Amino acid sequence: MKRVAAASFIGTVIEFYDFGIYGTAAALVFPKLFFPSLGAVAGTVATFATLGVAFVARPIGSILFGHFGDRVGRKTTLITTMLLMGLSTLLVGLMPTAATIGVAAPILIVILRVMQGLAAGGEWGGAVLFASENAPKAKRGFWAMFPSFGGGGAIILSNATFLATAVGMSNETFLAWGWRIPFLASVLLIAVGLWVRLSIDETPVFRKQAASGVSRTPFLDAFRSQPKQILLATGTTVMTLALTYIGGTYFVTYGTTALKLSRPNVLLAAMLGGVAISVGVVLGALLSDRIGRRRMITIVACVAIVWTLVLFPILDTRSLAAFTIGVPVTMFLSGLATGPLGAFLSEIFHTRYRYTATGLSYSLAGMLGGAIPPLIAEPIITAWGGMAFGILLACVALVSLICVRLIGETKELDLDREDTLATADA
DSSP states (O other): OOOHHHHHHHHHHHHHHHHHHHHHHHTHHHHHOOGGOOHHHHHHHOOOOOOOOHHHHHHHHHHHHHHHHHHHHHHHHHHHHHHHHHHHHHHHHHOOOEEETHHHHHHHHHHHHHHHHHHHHHHHHHHHHHHTTTSOOOGGGHHHHHHHHHHHHHHHHHHHHHHHHHSSSSSIIIIIITHHHHHHHHHHHHHHHHEEEEEEEOOOOHHHHHHHOOOOOOOHHHHHHOOOHHHHHHOOOOOOOHHIIIIIIIIHHHHTTTTTOOOOHHHHHHHHHHHHHHHHHHHHHHHHHHHHHHHHHHHHHHHHHHHHHHHHHHHHHHHHHHHHHHHHHHHHHHHHHHHHHHHHHHEEEOOOOHHHOOOOOOOOHHHIIIIIIHHHHHHHEEEEEEHHHHHHHHHHHHHHHHHHBBBOOTTTTTTHHHHSSOOOOO
């Protein structure tokens, strides 16, 4: 299990480092490099729209790679997603800006962002299954959290890379070429990740399913058998990803523009957020093995409703201390809810279409919670203030609370069972 966990962790660190550095670059430099003619607010919105394009592509990637993950196997599919992510990230680092090639620059950035989204759509679900389908039932929450733990590591690594790149470098130099370094450096990480993933075996749960026959159409089978569970799993997950991408991506923009904090201080706070989400992931996973996945996510959703209502009044004091508290607390709550998710989503769905259904639920939640809130945050806050956006986030948490209460507890279920999971009364 240590070897499996290491492969899940390292692979997801690399995948979401690549995904995350785009978000950091989008917050810091992309409006000036690829949308210079739109102005500050419109350029930021356009940049986060390119960020959102990847979230639209993620469900497609989940269906595409889920198909092969459910038919061919988890291992081969995960190697493919890593190669696709690595290639697209390298090309972003080599991309000419709008000053060099004009309107072709943002168009090519969107294409590469779609490639990243397709890869990310196939990554998380497969990495989670690789851990959960190898894990003992009593500790499934703990072992299945390693892909999400890798996501927290990626947040730390991506912000640390940008911080190290920016230290000792003028804003002009950073804008000219310094921002490219984190993208180009990802090639080394990809090489390590491929070596690790090539060294591990297929999961026993999938091998058992393959011996009895795999699904010809996992996507259709999933929606025929468990359509309600896919929708409820998506709704349960949407809060987690909204908190993650607001706390880990949008706040980088909010801190440097609206709050007028220095870029190094904002990146340092973002790194603390990465530490906080990692701690939350481990704690949430461990607690879910004791009190259950459903109860753990319920507790976090209740706390998140209150926190999101007070978050922006705290941030709008415009002090560095408030920002350094607001970001980590937001990310910690996200981590507490993320910790149980790997096991929770794996346990909901049948092996025949588990890769597809798990990845699709997570990716749809990413599109609704990870793409839309950062995209609409700027215009909402500009027009009505931070409190209005906080109310919106509280409503998202309420949706997740309702959805998780409608799903039965899953921690005692076997992953190779023949039945499907019914929803429970709230």
